[in-house]
Each structure stands twice: as C-alpha cells, then as structure tokens.
Amino acid sequence: MSTNYEKGFNNLPNLKNHPAGDYMGGDWPSKFNIIFDDFTSFDTASNGWRVGTNAGSTVALVPTSQFDSRTANGVLRMTQSASTASTNGSCVLAWSGGNATNTETIEFTGNEPFFWQIRYKFGATCTDASFGFNMSEDAVMDGTKYEGIEFLVPGFQCQFNPKIGTGSDPSGSWFKSNAAVIGAFGHWDGKDDATVVDQFNVLTFYYDPKREFMVYQINDRRYESKSSGGFQDGMDFQIDSAPSSQPTGKTLLPTIGFSAGTGQFIDIDYVMVGCQRPEELF
C-alpha cells in the first residue's frame, strides 16, 4: 500500500529558505535539471537529439510488431550500415537541444547529485558491437560517427561490447572518467549482464556529492570501477575522491554511439540524464 499525503508534499526547503517552501503541494519542477526521453516518438525537430548516420545506418523507432514483451512503448533502434562495418557505418545520438550542433546543458558540479540511466538491448545477432553511453563535453563525439572511447576528454564514458574477451582482452566493457581509463567493469569473460545479447539491461549511474560515491549498476548489480582488476562481484560502490578523475565544473551532454558489424543493431528503451541544481538556483 502506498503512502498518501492528502494535502500534498514538496521537495523544497522550508519557507525560511524558499518562498514556496511551506505552500507548494507538489514537487518543485526546477529543483532538478533532467533530460528524459522515453522514445514514444522520435523526430529530430522535437526530441532534442542530433542524429549521425553513416553509409546507410539508421536511427528509427522500432515497429510495434517488434516490441519486446517487457517493453511498454517506444523503442529506438540504432542499426549499423548493411554494407559498412565499424566506425564508417556507425550511428550517433548527441544532445543538441534543437540546434544543428551539440549543446551542453547538464553540469557536474561535484557538489550536487548527478545521475543517468539508460535501458538498452543488444540485438540477437550482435557479435562485435560497441555500444557507448557518455556524459561528456562537446569535444567527445562531436562528429557524426561513433569512434569509441576517447581519451583525455573530461566526462564519463561507458562502452559495452558482447564480443567475448578472455583474460586480459579488454573487449568486454570499459569505463573511463576524465583523463584516463581508470578501470574496467563487468566480467572480463564476457558473461556479464551488460553484454548479453537479446536482453534488456538497465545501466544506472549515481554520483553522491557528500561522500563522493560513484555508483554504477547494471540491472540489480553494482560494480566497482576504479581498480584495474576488472569485475569484483559484491563490490557495491566506488569511492573516487581524486578530483582529477572527475569532470568537476564541466557542463556535459549525453551521447549514445553504436559501432558494430554490418546490419547489427541495438535498441534503446529510454534514457535519462540529470543533476540537482544548487539550492541557490531553484
């Protein structure tokens, strides 16, 4: 049974610190700055994404008949070129806010919560398919192709590939923050949820500013990502207090990239990125 507040509630400080604090009976919309796209519709004029396609690659809603049974509505499919593998046939979505160029709107202050979540599914035919989800400055993926993780650029970058690696083969999945790869997460043997094909996965990131926790989660499992030891089952959090590994003070934008073998695809159910505004800004 849910909890019911008949007179409403809000998420504001009290009236001493906010004019609407003791009056508003619902959430105050400007407390968080959030981009959320459920992909119930998709057109570049209104969704806010800039689309990059190459050699006939496509980005389009999945026809209704192809919906996964666990998906309510709205799935965006990024399909690699049928003739050109890898970067030259890749797809990119980058936030543009209605402009023709990338636009950065979400700030990582280091002092406020910062988060994202994306639900995705590799197509059943995916073998060597790099899927990247990044929160970074315009310099990352500023073009129309997905060229993989980019070094020496502030931001958070994740990349997954169902290609089965072994031992020291880093083709499984990677995480990078700011100036260098600081660790891999996910099974190095390729059996991690993050890279299982034909299965929807939810990737969640949460940054807690008070204790500088960064939490990465795939489905219901959390991962440590700082060490070089790869997957560490049961390690719930990463404490990353080194300022150099965080893009503190940077205003970031989401980008989604897919670079694979010909004709392979990935489905995106939804994506959410956001941050809390500092109290003096809402």
Next chain:
Amino acid sequence: MASRDGNVIFGRTSAVGEVNKKITGNAGVSFPDGISNFVKKDHPLSKIGILDESKYIVWHDDFNKYVSGHWEKTVVEAGSGDHSVGVINGSGGLLEIATDNANNDRVLLQYKGNASQAVGSFIMDPKKKTYMAMRFKCDNWQTCALHVGLMRRKTDFNGLLSQGGTIQGLGIDPLFTGSEPAMFAFMGTGTGLPLNCVFGTTSSGFLPTAGDITNDEFIEMIFVYDPNRNVGRSIPSPKNIDTFLGNVSAANPAGQLNTTQTYLHKPVYFRDSARGWTGCSASVGSSDLPFTPGTDTVNPATWPDGVNLMPTMMIRNSTAAISKLTVDYLTIVQER
C-alpha cells in the same frame, strides 16, 4: 523498513535496499511501494502509488531544448535581420533570445504547443494557489524592455506599457532608468501600472539601483499567490524579511482592504548572487485578496478575470545593438 542510516526506505526491504543504507550523503526518503497525494484516501488510485497528476497544472521548461514549432514567434527587426532563438551551451539548459541590431527590434515568444497559434493554457483563478518561478539574465538591463511570465496572446506589440495586454510575471520597461524603472507585476493592463512591486520607489523594501544587478548576471524571481489566509494562520517570513512575521488577525482577516497585516497574498521574491531570497515588500504591503469584501466578485481592473494567458518571453532593445534575454527556466504552477 524504515532506516535512517542513509536513504530512508519505507516499505519492503530488498537486497538493494540494504545497500542503500550506505548512501548517507544525500539521504532522501524512498517509498518503494509508491506515494500518492489524492485528496480522498479511498480514491481508487490512492493505493497504487502514483501522484495525482491533475492536482496541479504544471508548465515547466528547463530549456534543455527548444522546439520552434511549440512557440508562436513574433519578430520585428529593422537591422540586419538576424535575430535568433535557441539553446546555448550552459549549465541548466539556457534559451537565448537575441534581437536584431536596430533600435526597437523585438522578439516575442508565446507558447502554442503544436497549435497553429498561441493558446491560453492558464486562466488566473483567484481561489487557487498559483506559483511562477523563473531564472534569467539580460545582457543590458538598461537598454531593454523584457517580459518573462504569462501574457495574453499578442502579435503586435510596441513594448510592455503600451501593449494593452495583461502581464503576469516580470516586466521591465526598462530597468533602472528614469523614474519608471522595473516592475514586478501581477496585473498590468493598458498604460496604467497597478503593480504589486515597483523597484525604485520609496514603498519598496528592496531598492536596487543601477549596479545592484550587473549585465549578464542571472537573477531569480518567484511569485506566490496563496488565497488561503485564514484568521489565525501563522505566516512565517522568508529569509531576510523578519518584519513580516505574524498571524492573520480577526480584525483584518483575509479579503478585507489592504492593511499592514502580514498577508502573504501576492508576494514577489527576488534573488541574485549577492543576497538570498528577498521579499519585495511593496508586493506584500499593497496587496490584498482580489474579491470585493464579502463577495466572490473580483475587480477586472486588478485581476485578469477570465483572460486566457500563456507562457511568454519577450525582449525589445532600445539601442542599435543586439540585445539578449537568456532564460534558464520558467515554471508556472496552478492549483486545480
């Protein structure tokens, strides 16, 4: 389970829930079984853990994106013809509205959704709570007229005071120049100024002068209209306005003529980087409920009775140079 060792979780305990206890930094309250705000506990939807979306009319744009088809745009440009409207890089999503570079050029945006022209999404109901919040800046406060808030549809405009419409929100025509400086209007009509707050007058508690707000400095404003001022109700003050602490008294109850009573009827709050939320006292001291005492009748001269209003942003320059209005967010909330 209810835990105060980190995130507070009410409801079932899960493996993830146990882990959540470790997140102590930003301890929020989590309701895994959902939360609702339906007025009646026996409402069919009060048990399924979703909020009553119909409780408030909420219009909010963070301007992470700008969809041109959602706004009716009226432009007057006599210069090089290069006005612009679009999201620019910046924290929070910033919509920049830039005029052309000739004197008296203008850009007016009014929300229309996908309709052929702007439509009135809001009608001010004097019996319902209404909130408006905005964060914005101007690149030259002294040479621009601008408006952010609600206004009736207007496609031919010469400014704010002469546009003959109804202004709800911020209006500047222009700021800090001459004897008619900024105005924070809850009702502006015709060429008169039945304003709640006018900066630069002796009746204003906060008297900014040129330099208090610098060009390209973001400021925030919140407008609160709360008709629920029952006798005996305690009215706490916002920060920095201790003089407005008090209770609504039986001698001067809600709905009576304006007094020095501490009614929080139509207050306007201002904040810039130099101060916390500052109440504009004139907006409190000169305001009262819009009803004729003892009736439910409002005066159309001081209340936009039945007027269709829509989210609006406008800038007009008064020099032969490009002027820019940048809006971080605009929020309009009205109780149903």
